[in-house]
Amino acid sequence: MCLNLEPCPDCPWALYCSDECRKGAWSGYHQLECRMRRKYDLLKAPCDPDSSGSWTRIMIKALSTLTPAACLENSPRVAEILSLLPDVYDDEKLERIRKLAKTICAACCEELSAEQREQLAKVCERILLVFQRNSYTIDESHFVPSIDAFRSREVIGRAMYPTVALMNHSCDANTTRVYHLGTQVVRAIRPIKKGEQIFSSYGPEYGGMPKSRRQAILRKKFYFECDCDSCDDDWPLIGSTMGQVPEFLRQPIHIPLLKEVN
Numbered sequence: 001m002c003l004n005l006e007p008c009p010d011c012p013w014a015l016y017c018s019d020e021c022r023k024g025a026w027s028g029y030h031q032l033e034c035r036m037r038r039k040y041d042l043l044k045a046p047c048d049p050d051s052s053g054s055w056t057r058i059m060i061k062a063l064s065t066l067t068p069a070a071c072l073e074n075s076p077r078v079a080e081i082l083s084l085l086p087d088v089y090d091d092e093k094l095e096r097i098r099k100l101a102k103t104i105c106a107a108c109c110e111e112l113s114a115e116q117r118e119q120l121a122k123v124c125e126r127i128l129l130v131f132q133r134n135s136y137t138i139d140e141s142h143f144v145p146s147i148d149a150f151r152s153r154e155v156i157g158r159a160m161y162p163t164v165a166l167m168n169h170s171c172d173a174n175t176t177r178v179y180h181l182g183t184q185v186v187r188a189i190r191p192i193k194k195g196e197q198i199f200s201s202y203g204p205e206y207g208g209m210p211k212s213r214r215q216a217i218l219r220k221k222f223y224f225e226c227d228c229d230s231c232d233d234d235w236p237l238i239g240s241t242m243g244q245v246p247e248f249l250r251q252p253i254h255i256p257l258l259k260e261v262n
Contacts, residue, residue: 011037029065033060039107040056040107059100066127068120072119081127081130086130086132087130097129105118134160134162136159136161136164137157138157139156159184167186167198169218171204172228172230175189203217203221208237
């Protein structure tokens with residue numbers, strides 16, 4: 001983890017772990033993002049419906065990363081994102097999102113015609129709703145030398161991976177997700193037979209959460225009833241079965257970290 005983040009010299013909201021990282025972001029997308037954000041901040045725009053201001057950041061990030069031209073042309077990358085299921089909001093909140101999208105497009109894309117900005121605002125609105133339902137939290141584990149292990153985890157961002165988002169949920173998922181240099185890696189945690197469905201966890205897992213709570217979270221956030229094996233058979237929590245496990249299996253096992261070989 002970098003403790004001395006370098007800010008963008010032209011805006012206060014972008015921080016980077018190194019000068020190389022900052023230059024890479026500038027040539028990749030931040031040059032456009034920075035210009036858009038400055039224009040938007042100069043405008044007396046409506047308040048972001050989200051109290052943290054995240055919806056504004058998501059829309060401007062989408063425009064700068066995907067580019068307005070790609071959004072208007074429905075490029076393969078944009079089409080892949082828009083094909084995912086969007087989140088669901090009431091009419092009042094949807095209208096506020098719509099208004100915010102139109103304001104951002106008007107402020108950031110002055111070179112486009114009014115008709116193009118209207119079309120672009122609809123794409124931004126859809127991307128936000130898709131992002132809210134299909135994005136993943138990215139966290140970072142910290143090494144604790146005193147115990148020779150990784151312990152604490154810190155959330156460092158959110159991102160959307162359209163292919164991974166296609167996986168269905170199971171409270172007893174057969175995969176886990178890790179991150180490496182901005183890439184999300186899906187790893188099997190047990191053997192998966194050919195033709196067997198690959199499952200991911202949307203958060204709730206049977207080992208540490210009762211079925212009623214898992215189902216409530218999934219209904220509220222993802223609008224479905226889970227019918228995985230652990231829910232159908234109402235598997236017990238891991239702690240409730242510890243008395244049935246032999247004593248030698250309950251002892252903690254210390255696995256030393258791999259050391260770098262010169």
